[in-house]
Amino acid sequence: MSNKIINFSPGPSKLPEDVLLQVQRELLDYHGTGISVMEMSHRSPEFMKIVTDAQQNIRHLLNIPSDYTILFMAGGGTGQFAAVPLNLMSSTGKAVYLNTGTWSSKAAKEASKYGQVIEIKPDFKSLSNDIKWDLDEDVSYFYYCANETVHGIELPFIPDTYGIPLVADILYVMALVFQWISEQGGVKVMEQRSAAKSQIVYEVIDNSNGFYSCPVPTSVRSRVNIPFRILDGNEDLEKQFVDEAKRRNMIQLKGHRSVGGIRASLYNAVTVDEVSSLAAFMNDFMKSKSQ
Numbered sequence: 001m002s003n004k005i006i007n008f009s010p011g012p013s014k015l016p017e018d019v020l021l022q023v024q025r026e027l028l029d030y031h032g033t034g035i036s037v038m039e040m041s042h043r044s045p046e047f048m049k050i051v052t053d054a055q056q057n058i059r060h061l062l063n064i065p066s067d068y069t070i071l072f073m074a075g076g077g078t079g080q081f082a083a084v085p086l087n088l089m090s091s092t093g094k095a096v097y098l099n100t101g102t103w104s105s106k107a108a109k110e111a112s113k114y115g116q117v118i119e120i121k122p123d124f125k126s127l128s129n130d131i132k133w134d135l136d137e138d139v140s141y142f143y144y145c146a147n148e149t150v151h152g153i154e155l156p157f158i159p160d161t162y163g164i165p166l167v168a169d170i171l172y173v174m175a176l177v178f179q180w181i182s183e184q185g186g187v188k189v190m191e192q193r194s195a196a197k198s199q200i201v202y203e204v205i206d207n208s209n210g211f212y213s214c215p216v217p218t219s220v221r222s223r224v225n226i227p228f229r230i231l232d233g234n235e236d237l238e239k240q241f242v243d244e245a246k247r248r249n250m251i252q253l254k255g256h257r258s259v260g261g262i263r264a265s266l267y268n269a270v271t272v273d274e275v276s277s278l279a280a281f282m283n284d285f286m287k288s289k290s291q
Contacts, residue, residue: 006274009252010149010225010265017269019176050175057178061187077103077169081110084143084167089115092138096120098159100220101148102258103169111143124153124217135164145169147222150256152214152263154222181268190268197266197275198223204282211286229261238262241285248281 007014030037033046040047055070064070073083084107089095093115097108100122111117120133135142142161146168147154159166181190202221205212205228214221214228230237238261242254255261266275 004249006250006270006277007252008250008264008266008270008278010256010263013265013267014269015173016177016180019173019180019269022176023173054175054178057175057182061178061181072174078106078110080169081107082113084141085111085114088141088165088167090138090140092140094118094136094138095140096133096135096142096164098122098142098144100124100145100151100155101153102150102256103148104143104145107143107145107169115140124220127155127220128157133159133161135162139164141165141167143167143169147224149222149225149265150227150259152216152222152225152227153220154224155220177268193268193272194223194266197270197272198226200272200275200279201226201264201266201282204279208282208286211290212282224267225263225265227255227259227261227263233261235260237289244285245278245281248277250278250281 027036027038029035030040030046033040037047037050051072054072058064058070059066073080075083085095089111095111095115096118097104097111097120099105099108099119108117108119118136118139122131133142142159142164144155144159144167146158147170158168181187184190198221202214205214205226210231212228212230213232214226216222216227230241238255241262245251245253253262253264255263264275264278
């Protein structure tokens with residue numbers, strides 16, 4: 001593709017180029033139907049096959065047992081903050097929320113409109129899979145956000161809730177992305193790439209002698225959303241960094257408005273080579289400002 005841009009957006013995030021090209025090819029005439037997928041009836045056999053393929057691919061990727069149903073729902077994440085308690089809070093009206101950042105905090109606030117919310121604010125330095133949660137038997141569900149995109153906090157394990165239902169905040173194009181992940185080697189390969197990509201950026205940060213800093217404890221650093229500051233929050237330099245990166249065709253690096261700074265989001269479609277380009281720019285920028 002011409003004028004190649006490296007998109008580090010936290011969302012909507014970068015899509016695999018192969019998927020974009022397939023969408024482009026099929027946009028005007030989907031599989032010989034003579035109509036666009038955007039015009040297709042949601043009850044047509046062609047559209048139902050898109051949904052079925054998406055379900056089969058995600059079931060295969062995540063090893064979802066056949067006795068579990070996969071439900072695709074309309075609306076964004078914020079809408080689900082209300083949908084979860086409205087559907088899952090029992091007559092006891094009690095739920096536990098693990099508050100690790102912006103999104104789990106917003107979810108807990110919304111859920112409190114519908115019942116009693118017990119918030120757990122963990123000490124990240126001692127957070128591990130061995131922790132024993134003090135959960136009442138009448139708790140309807142346990143809610144957590146696996147990856148807090150604003151603060152760059154990722155839980156490296158799935159909480160053991162001792163049988164209490166666990167809620168984790170974790171369609172055509174979706175089906176194609178699932179297919180692409182399978183063709184790339186599945187979840188295991190994506191996990192390995194994610195670890196490799198994040199390590200490239202964290203190494204630059206940790207070896208910068210304080211020029212760059214990440215506010216997140218090492219044990220819960222996200223492999224996908226990496227927030228960092230320059231000289232402990234020099235906003236002038238951070239603006240220069242974002243502007244210069246854009247001139248080098250690297251976009252969407254500005255941090256979330258609630259925390260500021262810089263954030264690089266390394267979703268699956270972002271390649272190792274693109275992350276290496278970011279790391280090279282980070283080193284060049286640091287050298288130019290340290291002279």
